[in-house]
Amino acid sequence: MADATEPTDVRASTDEVLAAAAARSAADLLVAYEATFRRHPGLSHLGPLAAHHAQHVEAFAQQPVANGRGARVPRSPRDALSALAAAESGIRERRVAAARAATSGALARALASAAACQSQHLVLLRPGRP
Amino acid sequence: MTGSPGEAAAQATLAGEHAAVYAYGVVGGVVDPSGALGGLARAGYGAHVNRRDRLERSLRALDVEPVAAEPGYALPRPVTTEADAARLIRRVEDRCAVLHAALVAASTGELRGEAVGWLSDAATRGLAWGAPPAAFPGVGPT
Numbered sequence: 227m228a229d230a231t232e233p234t235d236v237r238a239s240t241d242e243v244l245a246a247a248a249a250r251s252a253a254d255l256l257v258a259y260e261a262t263f264r265r266h267p268g269l270s271h272l273g274p275l276a277a278h279h280a281q282h283v284e285a286f287a288q289q290p291v292a293n294g295r296g297a298r299v300p301r302s303p304r305d306a307l308s309a310l311a312a313a314e315s316g317i318r319e320r321r322v323a324a325a326r327a328a329t330s331g332a333l334a335r336a337l338a339s340a341a342a343c344q345s346q347h348l349v350l351l352r353p354g355r356p
Numbered sequence: 357m358t359g360s361p362g363e364a365a366a367q368a369t370l371a372g373e374h375a376a377v378y379a380y381g382v383v384g385g386v387v388d389p390s391g392a393l394g395g396l397a398r399a400g401y402g403a404h405v406n407r408r409d410r411l412e413r414s415l416r417a418l419d420v421e422p423v424a425a426e427p428g429y430a431l432p433r434p435v436t437t438e439a440d441a442a443r444l445i446r447r448v449e450d451r452c453a454v455l456h457a458a459l460v461a462a463s464t465g466e467l468r469g470e471a472v473g474w475l476s477d478a479a480t481r482g483l484a485w486g487a488p489p490a491a492f493p494g495v496g497p498t
Contacts, residue, residue, distance in 0.1 A: 274489065281491035325472045331461035338460045338472040339495040342453070342479035346489040349480055 241333050244324040245286045248337060250294075251317045252282035257294030258313050262306050265299040269306065275347050282340050304353060311351040318344040365455075365462035366411055367423050369471070372455040373408040374425035379448045380404060382431065383441040393438055396484055400445065403481070404452075407474060414467060442485045449482035453494030 259276035262269055283291055297313070300306045318341050325337035349355075380401035387393040412422040435444050456478055459471040479493035490496070 278489070278491040281496075285492070322472055325460060326469050334468065334472075335457045335461040335495060336492070338475050339457055339492040341472065342476040342493040343489065343491055345476040345480050346483045346493070349483055350489060 241328055241330050242288060244328055244337065245288060245333060248321060248324065248340065249283050249286035249288075249291045251320065252279045252286060252340075253291045253294035255279040255294070255313060255317060256283065257296045258299075258310060261296050261299050262310060266303045266306050269303055272310075272350070275350065278343050278347070282343075285336060285340075307351050307353060311348055314344050314347050314351065318348070361462040362459075362464070362467065363415070363418070363420055365459040366415060366467065367420075369452075369455045369459045369474075370408060370411040370415070371423050372452050373404050373411060374423070375429060376404040376448050376452055377401065377408055378425070378429045379431075379444055382435055383445055386435055386441045387438050391438075393441065393485075396481075397441070397445075400481055403477065410470070445485045446482050446487045449478045449485065450487065450494075453478035453482065455494075457494035 256276055256279040259272065259279065263273070263276070297309070300309050321337050321341040321344070325334045325341060328334040328337060380397055384394075384397045384401060387397050415422040431444065432447065433440065433443075435441055453475055456471050456475040460468055460475060463471060475494050479490070482493070483489060
């Protein structure tokens with residue numbers, strides 16, 4: 227991805243900003259899933275989705291990433307699923323925009339692929355999915 | 357983009373779309389047309405035909421002759437049941453996802469923007485046919 231040894235290269239530093247934002251948002255989503263599982267153990271079957279976000283943190287982080295920021299988990303499991311879907315959807319939109327904007331083709335591909343993973347998550351988070 | 361990596365990736369994606377249109381045609385003859393897979397097969401066929409046409413238009417606009425469909429395609433294994441059909445489509449969508457991801461990397465501007473959407477489309481169609489979700493569809497090991 228972006229070359230951290232060339233901070234004077236404006237284009238490279240833009241890619242670094244995009245990658246860092248993707249790492250941070252993945253960390254936020256990871257924390258949101260973990261908090262959801264603590265409050266609603268019945269939703270723990272969604273663990274593989276949280277694991278994807280851990281992989282996204284690893285892929286996009288250029289340096290240690292601060293722990294994600296948690297949000298309040300709604301009282302009902304159905305609302306908790308909706309909250310996760312809303313968080314996924316907003317971050318997915320930003321990743322799509324970042325994939326279009328990235329200078330590096332490799333970073334664009336990684337961002338677009340992470341967004342595709344989130345598109346799958348949005349299907350799996352629909353109410354009524356087992 | 358003549359002779360460019362973007363052109364090569366667009367042609368590879370188009371070849372993949374030709375194969376996908378063929379595969380969905382085969383599958384359409386096997387699945388129950390009134391069942392859930394029948395609906396998925398029709399939607400998938402239409403989506404791949406549209407994407408094929410879109411890529412052909414993009415290439416022609418650049419004075420590039422789009423690659424044609426092959427005269428025939430060999431299936432990895434016979435498709436006689438709905439399970440065979442689902443297996444074939446999972447392979448096809450996975451292959452399309454790899455091609456779309458490569459196109460994202462090799463292109464810029466409007467075409468990249470479209471490829472970004474196509475990658476999500478391939479990932480969710482594969483999921484609908486029973487593929488497991490992946491951290492990096494079209495890129496990494498699942």
